[in-house]
Amino acid sequence: MARILLKNGEVYADGSVTKADVAIDGSVIAGVGEVAAGWQADRVIDCTDKLILPGFVNTHTHAAMTLFRSYADDMALMEWLETKIWPAEARLTGDDVYWGTLLAIAEMIRSGTTAFADMYFFMDDVARAVAESGVRAALSRGMAGVAPTAAQALTESEAFYRDWHGGADGRITVMMGPHAPYTCPPDYIKKVTALAAKLGAEIHIHLAETTGEVAGCVKEHGKSPIALMNELGLFDLGVLAAHCVHLSAEDIAILKEKKVRVAHNPGSNMKLASGAAPVPSLLAAGVTVGIGTDGAASNNNLDMVEEMRLAALLSKVATLDPLAVPAGQAVDMATAMGAEALGLGGVTGKLAPGFKADITIVDMAASHWHPRHDRLSLLVYSAAAADVHTVMVDGKVLLDAGRLTTIDEERVKREAGARGLRLVESGRKP
Numbered sequence: 001m002a003r004i005l006l007k008n009g010e011v012y013a014d015g016s017v018t019k020a021d022v023a024i025d026g027s028v029i030a031g032v033g034e035v036a037a038g039w040q041a042d043r044v045i046d047c048t049d050k051l052i053l054p055g056f057v058n059t060h061t062h063a064a065m066t067l068f069r070s071y072a073d074d075m076a077l078m079e080w081l082e083t084k085i086w087p088a089e090a091r092l093t094g095d096d097v098y099w100g101t102l103l104a105i106a107e108m109i110r111s112g113t114t115a116f117a118d119m120y121f122f123m124d125d126v127a128r129a130v131a132e133s134g135v136r137a138a139l140s141r142g143m144a145g146v147a148p149t150a151a152q153a154l155t156e157s158e159a160f161y162r163d164w165h166g167g168a169d170g171r172i173t174v175m176m177g178p179h180a181p182y183t184c185p186p187d188y189i190k191k192v193t194a195l196a197a198k199l200g201a202e203i204h205i206h207l208a209e210t211t212g213e214v215a216g217c218v219k220e221h222g223k224s225p226i227a228l229m230n231e232l233g234l235f236d237l238g239v240l241a242a243h244c245v246h247l248s249a250e251d252i253a254i255l256k257e258k259k260v261r262v263a264h265n266p267g268s269n270m271k272l273a274s275g276a277a278p279v280p281s282l283l284a285a286g287v288t289v290g291i292g293t294d295g296a297a298s299n300n301n302l303d304m305v306e307e308m309r310l311a312a313l314l315s316k317v318a319t320l321d322p323l324a325v326p327a328g329q330a331v332d333m334a335t336a337m338g339a340e341a342l343g344l345g346g347v348t349g350k351l352a353p354g355f356k357a358d359i360t361i362v363d364m365a366a367s368h369w370h371p372r373h374d375r376l377s378l379l380v381y382s383a384a385a386a387d388v389h390t391v392m393v394d395g396k397v398l399l400d401a402g403r404l405t406t407i408d409e410e411r412v413k414r415e416a417g418a419r420g421l422r423l424v425e426s427g428r429k430p
């Protein structure tokens with residue numbers, strides 16, 4: 001494995017930015033700061049005028065939903081899912097999902113994301129796209145207890161875990177993905193929990209996304225989605241909970257006590273008019289909160305640079321407090337806390353010796369990076385995905401000065417573009 005030296009850059013570590021070099025030995029970071037004069041690198045990347053960050057962690061998406069980008073916008077969640085998305089998803093093939101996922105990965109790498117949490121189906125094809133493209137991912141087969149595929153989803157999840165957990169040189173981890181309380185009745189959640197406990201797998205689920213979901217859950221079960229999942233034992237496993245928009249003080253106390261990690265999706269929550277998650281309250285309570293884009297059919301991009309900005313802005317406007325989620329907090333959520341949310345704390349999300357070399361290098365040359373009073377502030381409030389210059393995962397360069405090294409982007413755009421249109425056309429009634 002190659003040794004790479006990032007020279008003359010400005011490095012984000014421990015919450016601040018300082019001039020430092022980064023030495024990478026194979027898949028891990030060997031050192032940050034003064035690198036010994038005798039340390040021999042196979043490749044030196046000059047990072048003058050560049051900001052070196054841990055790669056962003058997209059804590060919640062449905063990667064292949066890029067196929068439905070711009071297909072059905074400006075709708076409410078349940079109507080959008082039931083009348084548009086689920087019927088179109090019923091026509092998906094494994095190859096569609098493979099190309100849609102590659103399209104997503106190309107966009108994610110280009111915008112500085114090195115790891116993502118995915119929940120979808122045809123997960124072998126998702127894993128194939130992850131393995132080939134070189135990114136890191138926590139993958140889950142979405143399971144819906146109300147669907148005809150309920151039993152099959154459990155079998156597939158178990159097989160997928162056995163086949164892929166720790167796969168692609170350890171870049172793939174597998175979680176169990178019960179979709180949501182409104183698609184997974186208590187009996188089904190119990191089955192998922194038993195399976196996860198048997199395998200030692202963690203959980204990825206949608207929770208408390210809309211007021212309608214919470215009201216329906218209270219009506220049917222007499223308690224909130226959070227309290228219900230706690231009662232069913234789901235939170236005794238490691239859990240990544242997407243959305244968590246509508247929470248009571250008791251819900252927040254449960255999330256804290258059970259160490260549930262939250263994926264905050266500000267773009268999707270705004271676009272579907274779901275609401276604003278109480279991020280400042282969650283953080284104050286000590287809950288780990290990462291940032292996610294959700295799928296490209298409810299965002300409509302997978303750009304974590306933009307999502308950091310939305311996370312900072314949404315919390316400010318929701319609380320009428322300009323101090324809510326300051327820039328440094330948003331960067332921490334997009335990196336270190338995101339890694340913890342995926343169950344990869346100590347592995348990725350930080351620039352420190354021993355951590356995986358999952359690194360994003362941002363070019364600060366553009367006009368909007370001047371003057372440079374505060375680099376983290378510039379990153380969150382001024383930067384664009386196009387500023388991302390070079391990206392590596394596991395010490396391998398996946399974006400090399402703006403060029404994708406593992407993905408044939410033109411072919412991916414062609415394939416995914418044609419497949420996306422076909423999926424939707426075949427469903428249109430005259």
Ligand SMILES: N[C@@H](CCSC[C@H]1O[C@@H](n2cnc3c(=O)[nH]cnc32)[C@H](O)[C@@H]1O)C(=O)O
Nearest residue numbers: 085119120121142143144147149179206295
């Ligand atoms: N329903 C599938 C499994 C779920 S995969 C993950 C699902 O989440 C859906 N999804 C995407 N965005 C959201 C969201 O914001 N809230 C809830 N579900 C979503 C997505 O369309 C996909 O169907 C089955 O029958 O087996």
Ligand SMILES: [Zn+2]
Nearest residue numbers: 206242294295
């Ligand atoms: Zn989702």
